[in-house]
Amino acid sequence: MNHLKVIFSTALVTVFLALGLLWLTVELGWLNLSPDPLSATADPLAMESKPLSKKNANFICEVTVSMPQRNLTAEPKVYTDFLVAGLDPEGKSGWYHGEFSISESRKGTLRMDGTKAFVSRPAMFERFGQMITQEEFTLDLSDGAFVQTLTFRDGSRRHIIKGVCAKYAKAPFH
Numbered sequence: 001m002n003h004l005k006v007i008f009s010t011a012l013v014t015v016f017l018a019l020g021l022l023w024l025t026v027e028l029g030w031l032n033l034s035p036d037p038l039s040a041t042a043d044p045l046a047m048e049s050k051p052l053s054k055k056n057a058n059f060i061c062e063v064t065v066s067m068p069q070r071n072l073t074a075e076p077k078v079y080t081d082f083l084v085a086g087l088d089p090e091g092k093s094g095w096y097h098g099e100f101s102i103s104e105s106r107k108g109t110l111r112m113d114g115t116k117a118f119v120s121r122p123a124m125f126e127r128f129g130q131m132i133t134q135e136e137f138t139l140d141l142s143d144g145a146f147v148q149t150l151t152f153r154d155g156s157r158r159h160i161i162k163g164v165c166a167k168y169a170k171a172p173f174h
Contacts, residue, residue, distance in 0.1 A: 059085045061146045063163025071129045087117050094119035099160055100135050115142040
């Protein structure tokens with residue numbers, strides 16, 4: 001009977017010590033159990049139906065590429081990839097690195113429609129036996145949906161890349 005009392009009291013003291021240490025680590029800031037409200041409001045993907053802020057936003061995207069081969073009617077080569085995209089609301093421009101990229105040095109024009117960003121740039125090059133007249137990508141800030149589209153001279157459009165993006169921060173991290 002005495003052994004049971006000793007085991008029970010030892011277990012009770014251990015639980016109280018563990019809870020005390022947990023409380024101390026949270027109080028000292030070594031462990032954060034609640035999300036930082038400032039970082040959540042600064043993330044465009046966390047802001048449903050709010051317009052994009054004036055700051056640049058950079059995104060990392062996991063995408064599926066459906067690349068036509070010889071011509072648009074041939075079976076496409078399909079593979080997954082990662083790409084980086086950026087939006088600059090103040091400069092009304094955007095870019096992404098990927099197939100037929102709208103690069104940081106040759107940005108496209110940014111237009112917002114609610115939470116959806118549209119970035120486009122005129123083009124004039126031939127691929128797949130067709131003349132491409134415009135490159136465009138959309139990024140929905142409410143759910144991170146990314147779609148890259150090519151427009152051809154005959155007015156037809158083809159989605160080449162689809163995926164999901166999330167905001168990322170460049171160093172130094174705050």
